[in-house]
Amino acid sequence: xxxxxxxxxxxxxxxxxxxxxxxxxxxxxxxxxxxxxxxxxxxxxxxxxxxxxxxxxxxxxxxxxxxxxxxxxxxxxxxxxxxxxxxxxxxxxxxxxxxxxxxxxxxxxxxxxxxxxxxxxxxxxxxxxxxxxxxxxxxxxxxxxxxxxxxxxxxxxxxxxxxxxxxxxxxxxxxxxxxxxxxxxxxxxxxxxxxxxx
Amino acid sequence: xxxxxxxxxxxxxxxxxxxxxxxxxxxxxxxxxxxxxxxxxxxxxxxxxxxxxxxxxxxxxxxxxxxxxxxxxxxxxxxxxxxxxxxxxxxxxxxxxxxxxxxxxxxxxxxxxxxxxxxxxxxxxxxxxxxxxxxxxxxxxxxxxxxxxxxxxxxxxxxxxxxxxxxxxxxxxxxxxxxxxxxx
Numbered sequence: 001x002x003x004x005x006x007x008x009x010x011x012x013x014x015x016x017x018x019x020x021x022x023x024x025x026x027x028x029x030x031x032x033x034x035x036x037x038x039x040x041x042x043x044x045x046x047x048x049x050x051x052x053x054x055x056x057x058x059x060x061x062x063x064x065x066x067x068x069x070x071x072x073x074x075x076x077x078x079x080x081x082x083x084x085x086x087x088x089x090x091x092x093x094x095x096x097x098x099x100x101x102x103x104x105x106x107x108x109x110x111x112x113x114x115x116x117x118x119x120x121x122x123x124x125x126x127x128x129x130x131x132x133x134x135x136x137x138x139x140x141x142x143x144x145x146x147x148x149x150x151x152x153x154x155x156x157x158x159x160x161x162x163x164x165x166x167x168x169x170x171x172x173x174x175x176x177x178x179x180x181x182x183x184x185x186x187x188x189x190x191x192x193x194x195x196x197x198x
Numbered sequence: 199x200x201x202x203x204x205x206x207x208x209x210x211x212x213x214x215x216x217x218x219x220x221x222x223x224x225x226x227x228x229x230x231x232x233x234x235x236x237x238x239x240x241x242x243x244x245x246x247x248x249x250x251x252x253x254x255x256x257x258x259x260x261x262x263x264x265x266x267x268x269x270x271x272x273x274x275x276x277x278x279x280x281x282x283x284x285x286x287x288x289x290x291x292x293x294x295x296x297x298x299x300x301x302x303x304x305x306x307x308x309x310x311x312x313x314x315x316x317x318x319x320x321x322x323x324x325x326x327x328x329x330x331x332x333x334x335x336x337x338x339x340x341x342x343x344x345x346x347x348x349x350x351x352x353x354x355x356x357x358x359x360x361x362x363x364x365x366x367x368x369x370x371x372x373x374x375x376x377x378x379x380x381x382x
Contacts, residue, residue, distance in 0.1 A: 010324035011376035014331035015369040022339035074332045133297050134290040144266040189366040
Protein backbone atom coordinates (compact mmCIF):
# COMPACT_ATOMS: atom_id res chain seq x y z
CA UNK A 1 0.00 0.00 0.00
CA UNK A 2 1.34 3.47 -0.92
CA UNK A 3 1.92 6.10 1.77
CA UNK A 4 -1.16 7.99 0.58
CA UNK A 5 -3.13 4.74 0.55
CA UNK A 6 -2.07 3.87 4.10
CA UNK A 7 -2.90 7.38 5.36
CA UNK A 8 -6.34 7.19 3.72
CA UNK A 9 -6.94 3.67 5.12
CA UNK A 10 -6.22 4.67 8.72
CA UNK A 11 -8.03 8.02 8.37
CA UNK A 12 -11.20 6.16 7.32
CA UNK A 13 -10.73 3.75 10.25
CA UNK A 14 -10.37 6.72 12.64
CA UNK A 15 -13.39 8.62 11.29
CA UNK A 16 -15.71 5.60 11.13
CA UNK A 17 -14.42 4.16 14.41
CA UNK A 18 -15.28 7.50 16.03
CA UNK A 19 -18.69 7.51 14.31
CA UNK A 20 -19.39 4.01 15.69
CA UNK A 21 -18.31 5.19 19.14
CA UNK A 22 -20.59 8.23 18.82
CA UNK A 23 -23.50 5.96 17.82
CA UNK A 24 -22.87 3.82 20.90
CA UNK A 25 -22.87 6.93 23.10
CA UNK A 26 -25.99 8.63 21.65
CA UNK A 27 -28.26 5.81 20.47
CA UNK A 28 -26.93 3.48 23.19
CA UNK A 29 -27.77 6.00 25.92
CA UNK A 30 -31.22 6.55 24.40
CA UNK A 31 -31.98 2.80 24.31
CA UNK A 32 -30.71 2.27 27.85
CA UNK A 33 -32.71 5.25 29.15
CA UNK A 34 -35.87 3.85 27.55
CA UNK A 35 -35.06 0.42 29.12
CA UNK A 36 -35.79 -1.24 25.79
CA UNK A 37 -35.03 -4.97 25.65
CA UNK A 38 -32.28 -6.25 23.33
CA UNK A 39 -30.57 -2.84 23.21
CA UNK A 40 -27.15 -4.52 22.76
CA UNK A 41 -28.55 -6.49 19.84
CA UNK A 42 -29.97 -3.30 18.26
CA UNK A 43 -26.64 -1.49 18.71
CA UNK A 44 -24.71 -4.38 17.15
CA UNK A 45 -27.06 -4.35 14.14
CA UNK A 46 -26.59 -0.58 13.79
CA UNK A 47 -22.80 -0.77 14.22
CA UNK A 48 -22.34 -3.61 11.74
CA UNK A 49 -24.64 -1.78 9.27
CA UNK A 50 -22.30 1.21 9.58
CA UNK A 51 -19.30 -1.04 8.83
CA UNK A 52 -21.08 -2.31 5.71
CA UNK A 53 -21.70 1.32 4.65
CA UNK A 54 -18.04 2.20 5.22
CA UNK A 55 -16.91 -0.76 3.11
CA UNK A 56 -18.85 0.66 0.12
CA UNK A 57 -16.57 3.72 0.32
CA UNK A 58 -13.34 1.92 1.20
CA UNK A 59 -13.38 -1.66 -0.11
CA UNK A 60 -9.84 -2.38 1.20
CA UNK A 61 -9.28 -5.71 2.94
CA UNK A 62 -8.92 -5.31 6.69
CA UNK A 63 -10.65 -1.90 6.81
CA UNK A 64 -13.63 -3.25 8.74
CA UNK A 65 -11.55 -5.10 11.32
CA UNK A 66 -9.24 -2.09 11.81
CA UNK A 67 -12.26 0.22 12.24
CA UNK A 68 -13.67 -2.19 14.81
CA UNK A 69 -10.37 -2.19 16.71
CA UNK A 70 -10.37 1.63 16.76
CA UNK A 71 -13.98 1.70 18.01
CA UNK A 72 -13.32 -1.05 20.59
CA UNK A 73 -10.22 0.63 21.98
CA UNK A 74 -11.78 4.11 21.92
CA UNK A 75 -14.69 2.76 23.97
CA UNK A 76 -12.81 0.44 26.28
CA UNK A 77 -9.48 2.06 27.14
CA UNK A 78 -9.73 4.20 30.24
CA UNK A 79 -7.01 5.61 32.52
CA UNK A 80 -7.67 2.66 34.87
CA UNK A 81 -6.96 0.13 32.09
CA UNK A 82 -9.03 -1.84 29.62
CA UNK A 83 -12.65 -2.90 30.02
CA UNK A 84 -12.57 -6.26 28.28
CA UNK A 85 -16.30 -7.09 27.84
CA UNK A 86 -17.33 -4.34 25.38
CA UNK A 87 -13.91 -4.45 23.71
CA UNK A 88 -14.27 -8.15 22.90
CA UNK A 89 -17.87 -7.63 21.77
CA UNK A 90 -17.07 -4.83 19.30
CA UNK A 91 -13.89 -6.51 18.02
CA UNK A 92 -15.66 -9.83 17.34
CA UNK A 93 -18.55 -8.05 15.56
CA UNK A 94 -16.01 -6.28 13.32
CA UNK A 95 -14.15 -9.54 12.68
CA UNK A 96 -17.35 -11.31 11.62
CA UNK A 97 -18.30 -8.46 9.26
CA UNK A 98 -14.75 -8.44 7.85
CA UNK A 99 -14.82 -12.20 7.20
CA UNK A 100 -18.25 -12.06 5.58
CA UNK A 101 -17.27 -9.19 3.27
CA UNK A 102 -13.85 -10.55 2.28
CA UNK A 103 -14.96 -12.27 -0.98
CA UNK A 104 -16.95 -9.28 -2.32
CA UNK A 105 -17.04 -6.15 -0.11
CA UNK A 106 -19.75 -4.45 -2.19
CA UNK A 107 -22.16 -7.39 -2.43
CA UNK A 108 -25.61 -6.72 -0.94
CA UNK A 109 -26.12 -10.43 -0.17
CA UNK A 110 -22.84 -10.61 1.78
CA UNK A 111 -23.81 -7.39 3.59
CA UNK A 112 -26.91 -9.22 4.87
CA UNK A 113 -24.77 -12.22 5.89
CA UNK A 114 -22.31 -9.87 7.66
CA UNK A 115 -24.95 -8.11 9.77
CA UNK A 116 -26.72 -11.41 10.51
CA UNK A 117 -23.46 -12.86 11.88
CA UNK A 118 -22.74 -9.75 13.99
CA UNK A 119 -26.31 -9.74 15.33
CA UNK A 120 -26.11 -13.45 16.26
CA UNK A 121 -22.88 -12.78 18.12
CA UNK A 122 -24.55 -9.93 20.05
CA UNK A 123 -27.31 -12.32 21.14
CA UNK A 124 -24.98 -15.17 22.08
CA UNK A 125 -22.20 -13.09 23.69
CA UNK A 126 -23.88 -13.05 27.11
CA UNK A 127 -24.30 -16.83 27.11
CA UNK A 128 -20.72 -17.38 25.92
CA UNK A 129 -19.38 -14.95 28.52
CA UNK A 130 -21.35 -16.77 31.22
CA UNK A 131 -19.82 -20.07 30.09
CA UNK A 132 -16.35 -18.45 30.13
CA UNK A 133 -16.99 -17.17 33.67
CA UNK A 134 -18.63 -20.19 35.32
CA UNK A 135 -17.54 -23.07 33.10
CA UNK A 136 -19.44 -25.57 30.94
CA UNK A 137 -21.59 -26.77 33.87
CA UNK A 138 -23.66 -23.60 33.55
CA UNK A 139 -25.05 -24.94 30.23
CA UNK A 140 -26.49 -27.98 32.04
CA UNK A 141 -27.99 -25.58 34.58
CA UNK A 142 -29.56 -23.43 31.84
CA UNK A 143 -31.04 -26.50 30.13
CA UNK A 144 -32.38 -27.92 33.41
CA UNK A 145 -33.90 -24.52 34.26
CA UNK A 146 -35.56 -24.24 30.84
CA UNK A 147 -36.91 -27.81 31.09
CA UNK A 148 -38.38 -27.16 34.54
CA UNK A 149 -39.82 -23.79 33.49
CA UNK A 150 -41.45 -25.37 30.40
CA UNK A 151 -42.91 -28.16 32.55
CA UNK A 152 -44.17 -25.63 35.14
CA UNK A 153 -45.87 -23.55 32.42
CA UNK A 154 -47.26 -26.69 30.78
CA UNK A 155 -45.58 -25.91 27.44
CA UNK A 156 -45.45 -28.77 24.92
CA UNK A 157 -42.16 -30.11 23.50
CA UNK A 158 -42.73 -28.27 20.21
CA UNK A 159 -42.66 -24.90 22.03
CA UNK A 160 -38.86 -25.01 22.07
CA UNK A 161 -38.81 -25.14 18.25
CA UNK A 162 -41.22 -22.21 18.06
CA UNK A 163 -38.96 -20.21 20.42
CA UNK A 164 -35.87 -21.14 18.41
CA UNK A 165 -37.64 -20.24 15.16
CA UNK A 166 -38.66 -16.85 16.57
CA UNK A 167 -35.06 -16.17 17.64
CA UNK A 168 -33.72 -17.12 14.20
CA UNK A 169 -36.35 -14.94 12.51
CA UNK A 170 -35.32 -12.01 14.73
CA UNK A 171 -31.63 -12.42 13.86
CA UNK A 172 -32.31 -12.90 10.16
CA UNK A 173 -34.70 -9.92 10.12
CA UNK A 174 -32.01 -7.76 11.73
CA UNK A 175 -29.49 -9.02 9.18
CA UNK A 176 -31.72 -8.25 6.19
CA UNK A 177 -32.72 -4.82 7.55
CA UNK A 178 -29.27 -3.76 8.83
CA UNK A 179 -27.33 -5.23 5.89
CA UNK A 180 -29.60 -3.78 3.20
CA UNK A 181 -29.80 -0.40 4.94
CA UNK A 182 -26.02 -0.26 5.48
CA UNK A 183 -25.43 -1.20 1.85
CA UNK A 184 -27.93 1.39 0.57
CA UNK A 185 -26.57 4.14 2.85
CA UNK A 186 -23.01 3.39 1.72
CA UNK A 187 -23.93 3.37 -1.98
CA UNK A 188 -25.88 6.65 -1.66
CA UNK A 189 -23.01 8.26 0.26
CA UNK A 190 -20.52 7.07 -2.38
CA UNK A 191 -22.69 8.54 -5.15
CA UNK A 192 -22.99 11.85 -3.30
CA UNK A 193 -19.23 12.05 -2.77
CA UNK A 194 -18.61 11.25 -6.44
CA UNK A 195 -21.04 14.05 -7.45
CA UNK A 196 -19.24 16.48 -5.14
CA UNK A 197 -15.86 15.56 -6.68
CA UNK A 198 -17.12 15.86 -10.31
CA UNK B 199 6.46 -2.85 36.12
CA UNK B 200 6.66 -5.19 33.14
CA UNK B 201 8.77 -7.68 35.13
CA UNK B 202 6.15 -7.58 37.91
CA UNK B 203 3.43 -8.29 35.39
CA UNK B 204 5.34 -11.31 34.11
CA UNK B 205 5.59 -12.78 37.62
CA UNK B 206 1.90 -12.27 38.26
CA UNK B 207 1.09 -13.79 34.85
CA UNK B 208 3.22 -16.84 35.79
CA UNK B 209 1.27 -17.20 39.06
CA UNK B 210 -1.97 -16.88 37.10
CA UNK B 211 -0.90 -19.75 34.81
CA UNK B 212 0.01 -21.86 37.83
CA UNK B 213 -3.43 -21.19 39.34
CA UNK B 214 -5.14 -22.12 36.06
CA UNK B 215 -3.10 -25.36 36.04
CA UNK B 216 -4.19 -26.13 39.62
CA UNK B 217 -7.79 -26.17 38.46
CA UNK B 218 -7.28 -28.77 35.75
CA UNK B 219 -8.40 -32.14 37.02
CA UNK B 220 -8.29 -31.22 40.73
CA UNK B 221 -11.99 -30.57 41.16
CA UNK B 222 -13.45 -28.33 43.86
CA UNK B 223 -10.39 -28.51 46.11
CA UNK B 224 -8.05 -27.50 43.29
CA UNK B 225 -10.27 -24.57 42.31
CA UNK B 226 -10.56 -23.42 45.94
CA UNK B 227 -6.78 -23.65 46.40
CA UNK B 228 -6.19 -21.79 43.11
CA UNK B 229 -8.55 -18.98 44.10
CA UNK B 230 -6.95 -18.68 47.54
CA UNK B 231 -3.44 -18.56 46.06
CA UNK B 232 -4.44 -16.10 43.31
CA UNK B 233 -6.18 -13.81 45.81
CA UNK B 234 -3.04 -13.85 47.96
CA UNK B 235 -0.82 -13.03 44.95
CA UNK B 236 -3.09 -10.11 43.99
CA UNK B 237 -3.36 -8.87 47.58
CA UNK B 238 0.45 -8.71 47.77
CA UNK B 239 1.31 -7.57 44.23
CA UNK B 240 -1.72 -5.87 42.66
CA UNK B 241 -4.39 -5.19 45.30
CA UNK B 242 -6.34 -2.84 43.02
CA UNK B 243 -7.30 -5.84 40.88
CA UNK B 244 -9.28 -7.25 43.81
CA UNK B 245 -11.72 -4.35 43.40
CA UNK B 246 -13.27 -6.36 40.56
CA UNK B 247 -14.77 -8.62 43.24
CA UNK B 248 -16.83 -5.70 44.57
CA UNK B 249 -19.60 -6.29 42.04
CA UNK B 250 -23.06 -6.94 43.46
CA UNK B 251 -24.27 -8.11 40.01
CA UNK B 252 -21.65 -10.88 39.98
CA UNK B 253 -22.50 -12.05 43.50
CA UNK B 254 -26.24 -11.89 42.78
CA UNK B 255 -25.83 -13.96 39.60
CA UNK B 256 -23.49 -16.38 41.38
CA UNK B 257 -25.96 -16.86 44.24
CA UNK B 258 -28.64 -17.69 41.65
CA UNK B 259 -26.29 -20.11 39.87
CA UNK B 260 -25.34 -21.86 43.14
CA UNK B 261 -28.94 -22.09 44.36
CA UNK B 262 -30.14 -23.21 40.92
CA UNK B 263 -27.51 -25.95 40.79
CA UNK B 264 -28.47 -27.25 44.23
CA UNK B 265 -32.13 -27.41 43.22
CA UNK B 266 -31.97 -28.41 39.56
CA UNK B 267 -28.88 -30.56 39.01
CA UNK B 268 -28.74 -34.16 40.26
CA UNK B 269 -30.77 -36.14 42.80
CA UNK B 270 -32.15 -34.09 45.74
CA UNK B 271 -30.64 -36.26 48.44
CA UNK B 272 -29.65 -33.77 51.13
CA UNK B 273 -31.92 -31.93 53.53
CA UNK B 274 -30.67 -28.35 54.02
CA UNK B 275 -32.60 -25.84 56.16
CA UNK B 276 -35.77 -27.84 55.60
CA UNK B 277 -35.33 -28.02 51.80
CA UNK B 278 -34.21 -31.11 49.92
CA UNK B 279 -31.22 -30.19 47.73
CA UNK B 280 -28.77 -32.13 45.61
CA UNK B 281 -25.33 -32.72 47.14
CA UNK B 282 -23.87 -33.04 43.65
CA UNK B 283 -25.63 -29.80 42.58
CA UNK B 284 -24.25 -28.01 45.64
CA UNK B 285 -20.72 -29.16 44.74
CA UNK B 286 -21.13 -28.04 41.11
CA UNK B 287 -22.61 -24.70 42.25
CA UNK B 288 -19.69 -24.07 44.60
CA UNK B 289 -17.25 -24.99 41.81
CA UNK B 290 -18.90 -22.52 39.42
CA UNK B 291 -18.91 -19.76 42.03
CA UNK B 292 -15.21 -20.20 42.85
CA UNK B 293 -14.29 -20.42 39.17
CA UNK B 294 -16.34 -17.30 38.46
CA UNK B 295 -14.53 -15.36 41.21
CA UNK B 296 -11.17 -16.53 39.81
CA UNK B 297 -12.00 -15.56 36.20
CA UNK B 298 -13.43 -12.20 37.35
CA UNK B 299 -10.27 -11.26 39.26
CA UNK B 300 -8.05 -12.57 36.44
CA UNK B 301 -9.88 -10.44 33.85
CA UNK B 302 -9.84 -7.51 36.30
CA UNK B 303 -6.07 -7.82 36.66
CA UNK B 304 -5.50 -8.11 32.88
CA UNK B 305 -7.68 -5.04 32.31
CA UNK B 306 -5.61 -3.01 34.79
CA UNK B 307 -2.22 -4.39 33.74
CA UNK B 308 -2.68 -3.72 30.03
CA UNK B 309 -2.75 -0.10 28.94
CA UNK B 310 -3.26 1.75 25.70
CA UNK B 311 0.51 1.96 25.08
CA UNK B 312 0.77 -1.86 25.32
CA UNK B 313 -1.99 -2.30 22.75
CA UNK B 314 -0.30 0.21 20.44
CA UNK B 315 3.05 -1.57 20.83
CA UNK B 316 1.55 -5.00 20.12
CA UNK B 317 -0.48 -3.80 17.14
CA UNK B 318 2.62 -2.01 15.82
CA UNK B 319 4.57 -5.26 16.11
CA UNK B 320 2.05 -7.06 13.86
CA UNK B 321 2.11 -4.32 11.20
CA UNK B 322 -0.82 -2.25 12.44
CA UNK B 323 1.29 0.77 13.37
CA UNK B 324 -1.33 3.21 12.08
CA UNK B 325 -3.78 2.02 14.74
CA UNK B 326 -2.29 4.24 17.46
CA UNK B 327 -2.55 7.34 15.27
CA UNK B 328 -6.10 6.39 14.23
CA UNK B 329 -7.05 5.89 17.87
CA UNK B 330 -5.76 9.36 18.76
CA UNK B 331 -7.66 10.90 15.84
CA UNK B 332 -10.85 9.03 16.76
CA UNK B 333 -10.59 10.34 20.32
CA UNK B 334 -10.41 13.91 19.00
CA UNK B 335 -13.35 13.41 16.60
CA UNK B 336 -15.66 11.67 19.07
CA UNK B 337 -17.04 14.69 21.04
CA UNK B 338 -17.92 16.60 17.86
CA UNK B 339 -19.59 13.56 16.29
CA UNK B 340 -21.62 12.93 19.46
CA UNK B 341 -22.81 16.56 19.44
CA UNK B 342 -23.74 16.35 15.73
CA UNK B 343 -25.62 13.06 16.14
CA UNK B 344 -27.51 14.37 19.17
CA UNK B 345 -28.46 17.46 17.18
CA UNK B 346 -29.61 15.32 14.26
CA UNK B 347 -31.68 13.00 16.47
CA UNK B 348 -33.31 15.96 18.25
CA UNK B 349 -34.45 17.45 14.92
CA UNK B 350 -38.16 17.16 14.11
CA UNK B 351 -39.28 13.78 12.71
CA UNK B 352 -35.79 12.27 13.00
CA UNK B 353 -37.24 8.79 13.50
CA UNK B 354 -39.27 8.75 10.26
CA UNK B 355 -37.68 6.07 7.98
CA UNK B 356 -36.95 8.47 5.08
CA UNK B 357 -35.48 11.12 7.38
CA UNK B 358 -33.49 8.49 9.28
CA UNK B 359 -32.01 7.23 6.00
CA UNK B 360 -31.01 10.77 4.99
CA UNK B 361 -29.47 11.36 8.44
CA UNK B 362 -27.46 8.13 8.09
CA UNK B 363 -26.25 9.08 4.59
CA UNK B 364 -25.29 12.54 5.84
CA UNK B 365 -23.36 11.05 8.80
CA UNK B 366 -21.48 8.65 6.50
CA UNK B 367 -20.68 11.40 3.96
CA UNK B 368 -19.38 13.67 6.75
CA UNK B 369 -17.25 10.83 8.16
CA UNK B 370 -15.79 10.17 4.69
CA UNK B 371 -15.02 13.89 4.15
CA UNK B 372 -13.37 14.04 7.60
CA UNK B 373 -11.31 10.97 6.70
CA UNK B 374 -10.19 12.52 3.40
CA UNK B 375 -9.10 15.72 5.14
CA UNK B 376 -7.26 13.70 7.85
CA UNK B 377 -5.47 11.75 5.10
CA UNK B 378 -4.51 15.02 3.36
CA UNK B 379 -3.12 16.43 6.62
CA UNK B 380 -1.22 13.21 7.31
CA UNK B 381 0.32 13.30 3.83
CA UNK B 382 1.50 16.89 4.32
